[in-house]
Amino acid sequence: xxxxxxxxxxxxxxxxxxxxxxxxxxxxxxxxxxxxxxxxxxxxxxxxxxxxxxxxxxxxxxxxxxxxxxxxxxxxxxxxxxxxxxxxxxxxxxxxxxxxxxxxxxxxxxxxxxxxxxxxxxxxxxxxxxxxxxxxxxxxxxxxxxxxxxxxxxxxxxxxxxxxxxxxxxxxxxxxxxxxxxxxxxxxxxxxxxxxxxxxxxxxxxxxxxxxxxxxxxxxxxxxxxxxxxxxxxxxxxxxxxxxxxxxxxxxxxxxxxxxxxxxxxxxxxxxxxxxxxxxxxxxxxxxxxxxxxxxxxxxxxxxxxxxxxxxxxxxxxxxxxxxxxxxxxxxxxxxxxxxxxxxxxxxxxxxxxxxxxxxxxxxxxxx
Amino acid sequence: xxxxxxxxxxxxxxxxxxxxxxxxxxxxxxxxxxxxxxxxxxxxxxxxxxxxxxxxxxxxxxxxxxxxxxxxxxxxxxxxxxxxxxxxxxxxxxxxxxxxxxxxxxxxxxxxxxxxxxxxxxxxxxxxxxxxxxxxxxxxxxxxxxxxxxxxxxxxxxxxxxxxxxxxxxxxxxxxxxxxxxxxxxxxxxxxxxxxxxxxxxxxxxxxxxxxxxxxxxxxxxxxxxxx
Numbered sequence: 001x002x003x004x005x006x007x008x009x010x011x012x013x014x015x016x017x018x019x020x021x022x023x024x025x026x027x028x029x030x031x032x033x034x035x036x037x038x039x040x041x042x043x044x045x046x047x048x049x050x051x052x053x054x055x056x057x058x059x060x061x062x063x064x065x066x067x068x069x070x071x072x073x074x075x076x077x078x079x080x081x082x083x084x085x086x087x088x089x090x091x092x093x094x095x096x097x098x099x100x101x102x103x104x105x106x107x108x109x110x111x112x113x114x115x116x117x118x119x120x121x122x123x124x125x126x127x128x129x130x131x132x133x134x135x136x137x138x139x140x141x142x143x144x145x146x147x148x149x150x151x152x153x154x155x156x157x158x159x160x161x162x163x164x165x166x167x168x169x170x171x172x173x174x175x176x177x178x179x180x181x182x183x184x185x186x187x188x189x190x191x192x193x194x195x196x197x198x199x200x201x202x203x204x205x206x207x208x209x210x211x212x213x214x215x216x217x218x219x220x221x222x223x224x225x226x227x228x229x230x231x232x233x234x235x236x237x238x239x240x241x242x243x244x245x246x247x248x249x250x251x252x253x254x255x256x257x258x259x260x261x262x263x264x265x266x267x268x269x270x271x272x273x274x275x276x277x278x279x280x281x282x283x284x285x286x287x288x289x290x291x292x293x294x295x296x297x298x299x300x301x302x303x304x305x306x307x308x309x310x311x312x313x314x315x316x317x318x319x320x321x322x323x324x325x326x327x328x329x330x331x332x333x334x335x336x337x338x339x340x341x342x343x344x345x346x347x348x349x350x351x352x353x354x355x356x357x358x359x360x361x362x363x364x365x366x367x368x
Numbered sequence: 369x370x371x372x373x374x375x376x377x378x379x380x381x382x383x384x385x386x387x388x389x390x391x392x393x394x395x396x397x398x399x400x401x402x403x404x405x406x407x408x409x410x411x412x413x414x415x416x417x418x419x420x421x422x423x424x425x426x427x428x429x430x431x432x433x434x435x436x437x438x439x440x441x442x443x444x445x446x447x448x449x450x451x452x453x454x455x456x457x458x459x460x461x462x463x464x465x466x467x468x469x470x471x472x473x474x475x476x477x478x479x480x481x482x483x484x485x486x487x488x489x490x491x492x493x494x495x496x497x498x499x500x501x502x503x504x505x506x507x508x509x510x511x512x513x514x515x516x517x518x519x520x521x522x523x524x525x526x527x528x529x530x531x532x533x534x535x536x537x538x539x540x541x542x543x544x545x546x547x548x549x550x551x552x553x554x555x556x557x558x559x560x561x562x563x564x565x566x567x568x569x570x571x572x573x574x575x576x577x578x579x580x581x582x583x584x585x586x587x588x589x590x591x592x593x594x595x596x
């Protein structure tokens with residue numbers, strides 16, 4: 001990896017009216033295009049840390065670099081215009097229309113009107129806002145619409161870095177999940193470097209490339225990928241903060257195609273019954289998948305093949321569970337435990353056969 | 369009062385009004401003019417002072433104390449005192465009138481700025497507004513309805529107070545009231561008082577209309593969200 005987009009070096013923040021530290025000797029590197037989520041209980045300095053990046057707060061000591069240059073050596077106004085910013089309460093300008101709100105930073109940067117108009121139209125489409133909202137005022141919008149306008153506004157001047165403080169915090173869980181998914185989609189294309197603050201570990205797991213878990217007093221407990229944090233919490237605090245269902249949360253992050261799927265007992269329709277029975281014996285099963293030229297037809301039972309010559313003569317039965325390579329292991333687990341056979345066929349592109357998945361493999365992943 | 373002494377004199381003589389129509393219109397305009405200058409100059413003083421008092425909290429108490437002190441001086445005494453320096457002039461009238469607007473206006477400027485949502489201010493700062501842009505493009509526009517409410521109260525107050533300046537030879541419609549008192553003649557008193565009240569109501573309605581026209585956003589309410 002090259003130079004990180006954001007680098008915090010031994011940053012300390014002490015507020016003048018407080019005896020304790022808000023941020024305690026924090027060092028953190030965030031790579032370009034990554035989403036780093038700062039998460040922790042209230043009083044852990046996560047918002048303060050975020051605000052020091054665009055100088056809404058200034059560090060007591062230590063250094064912060066954005067794209068290689070020290071933020072303290074830059075004009076704060078220019079610095080802020082180059083960094084997107086979203087807060088929980090959004091802070092739209094009540095006296096400006098939605099179009100004007102979205103155009104805020106481009107206007108401050110002195111873009112030409114036609115360019116601003118094009119950009120606003122682009123963002124409206126990206127965030128699936130309706131055109132007629134553009135001439136309304138923020139007071140006329142629903143909470144979910146306002147949140148989307150807030151994020152669109154932050155992206156207006158296409159800044160490489162975004163700071164987001166609980167950006168989806170003020171809406172109900174259903175709308176929140178929808179906004180999170182939409183934003184993940186957009187981020188997938190835009191590849192911004194994002195610092196995302198939340199107190200919700202599940203949101204952190206969902207949104208993050210890396211999670212920084214902070215403790216009260218602004219100390220960093222662990223900084224790693226969600227999978228690694230779930231697999232191996234650094235200490236008791238992190239373990240407790242992650243909460244229950246650690247194994248399940250980790251399974252939700254792993255896709256079926258990321259693990260080694262066993263091929264299992266496979267026969268082709270042309271195989272003789274003798275050959276089929278040998279395959280089953282090798283795997284210690286009384287059944288086998290029937291695959292014809294890569295296409296899964298179903299499975300056959302050893303008991304139904306008496307008196308036949310080829311495996312193809314028996315009618316293949318459907319598996320009671322199918323998972324695709326794109327499913328998460330958590331989804332696969334759910335299919336397995338609700339199926340009769342506790343074996344799921346793994347398929348891709350329709351019915352192309354990849355292998356079989358059972359509970360043993362999944363529990364090995366949990367323990368891994 | 370002495371007004372009822374002459375029982376043959378009617379309370380209101382319409383023919384006086386038609387005979388003096390020119391003068392009445394002239395003084396009505398004079399009245400509106402004196403009021404506009406007072407509220408205009410008062411606003412020009414109160415807005416910067418209010419912004420300063422808002423930004424420097426320690427200045428707020430002495431500023432409102434001084435404006436409050438000016439407000440409590442009996443108007444009659446103030447005009448009498450001022451004539452020893454500036455004579456029987458419009459300047460004298462305006463100094464007095466302006467000083468009565470300051471308390472109301474400064475208080476509303478500060479209250480309006482205090483009412484600007486914290487998150488809007490923070491978001492503006494975070495997006496790279498300079499302090500000056502923040503004041504002109506965010507804080508003052510958002511404080512405008514409250515400032516305007518102060519201007520309306522000040523205007524109505526000053527329209528009433530302008531009549532008192534008739535004692536130093538100004539007064540707009542107040543001149544008729546003074547004339548009526550001096551001559552035990554009730555018609556000009558009625559004309560002066562009624563027109564003064566009507567002028568106050570008209571000014572208030574016009575200013576409210578102006579405020580509404582300039583702040584379309586302040587009436588906005590959430591509309592139900594359709595399917596996405």
